[in-house]
Amino acid sequence: MVSKTTLELCNRILADYDLATKLTAEEINELIERFIFLKKGKPILKRIKSGSALVVGDIHGDFDILKSIIDGFTKNDHINHLIFLGDIVDRGSQSIACVNLLYALIIKYPDRVHIVRGNHEAISVNSRYGFLADIRNFYDPSETKQNTSNNSLPELYVNFNRSFGAMPLALIHEEFRYFFVHGGIPIEPISLKEINNLPKADLLLSNPTIKQMLWNDPREGVEKYSYSMRGDGIYIYGQEVLDNFLKKNNLKMIIRAHEVIPDGYIYLFNKKLLSLFTSEDFYQGVSGKIAKITDKGKIKIFHPLTNSY
Numbered sequence: 001m002v003s004k005t006t007l008e009l010c011n012r013i014l015a016d017y018d019l020a021t022k023l024t025a026e027e028i029n030e031l032i033e034r035f036i037f038l039k040k041g042k043p044i045l046k047r048i049k050s051g052s053a054l055v056v057g058d059i060h061g062d063f064d065i066l067k068s069i070i071d072g073f074t075k076n077d078h079i080n081h082l083i084f085l086g087d088i089v090d091r092g093s094q095s096i097a098c099v100n101l102l103y104a105l106i107i108k109y110p111d112r113v114h115i116v117r118g119n120h121e122a123i124s125v126n127s128r129y130g131f132l133a134d135i136r137n138f139y140d141p142s143e144t145k146q147n148t149s150n151n152s153l154p155e156l157y158v159n160f161n162r163s164f165g166a167m168p169l170a171l172i173h174e175e176f177r178y179f180f181v182h183g184g185i186p187i188e189p190i191s192l193k194e195i196n197n198l199p200k201a202d203l204l205l206s207n208p209t210i211k212q213m214l215w216n217d218p219r220e221g222v223e224k225y226s227y228s229m230r231g232d233g234i235y236i237y238g239q240e241v242l243d244n245f246l247k248k249n250n251l252k253m254i255i256r257a258h259e260v261i262p263d264g265y266i267y268l269f270n271k272k273l274l275s276l277f278t279s280e281d282f283y284q285g286v287s288g289k290i291a292k293i294t295d296k297g298k299i300k301i302f303h304p305l306t307n308s309y
């Protein structure tokens with residue numbers, strides 16, 4: 001059960017999204033603890049049985065885009081699920097407000113709103129690309145983004161990262177056999193059962209398979225896999241790795257995010273993979289997109305600010 005005060009806070013935020021920019025540390029902690037409570041002990045591979053869905057790529061602190069998507073979702077009853085592919089924080093200007101609003105929505109609709117963890121939902125990344133600086137600034141607005149001399153980690157930052165560790169790693173739509181993940185698939189063949197047995201709350205991404213699922217990128221023309229410029233233990237997967245994974249697990253398609261795409265989306269490998277990017281805040285010249293999966297499993301791509309929900 002959600003406590004009355006937490007649910008009331010969520011209702012207030014969902015009635016006035018901008019309230020998510022003005023919460024106290026105490027209120028934010030309330031959302032964080034409720035989110036962790038909801039996700040604790042739940043499978044790292046989340047399953048939804050059926051229904052239509054909106055799918056959202058990287059948000060990266062783009063509060064305006066996030067608000068328009070949530071508006072589209074809550075005002076269109078025919079959409080059953082809303083799926084976020086991770087990377088909510090960093091880069092853009094309003095990371096904290098984005099997580100606050102998203103957590104309020106997930107607490108309100110835990111069976112309809114889903115998030116899989118992105119590589120920016122990890123301390124190794126979000127300590128460097130904006131989120132930690134945003135939180136220092138939340139506590140003390142005189143702190144600048146350049147000031148990194150303070151070594152102690154603020155309480156809210158630690159708590160947010162605990163909640164990121166509670167997120168599932170991947171999601172599967174059982175009827176349509178679509179697989180949702182932030183980066184992609186590991187280069188070694190892996191079953192859904194093995195994914196489900198991966199350790200949750202791996203805050204430092206010490207598990208190599210988890211790291212790959214958050215970080216790997218697909219590339220046509222690569223047969224099996226190649227090494228990635230992104231860093232050690234990260235790979236680029238090609239046709240064969242993709243086909244093996246889909247076949248082994250009786251899946252039709254992978255829907256992932258993680259790469260900046262000027263048009264906001266791209267299909268690869270004969271439409272066996274869809275890559276989405278949604279944020280526009282930090283990225284000049286990018287037209288962010290989201291995908292709508294109809295109740296028949298058809299996919300439509302559109303800009304979040306258009307009326308195509």
Ligand SMILES: [Mn+2]
Pocket residue numbers: 058087118119120182257258259
């Ligand atoms: Mn990413």
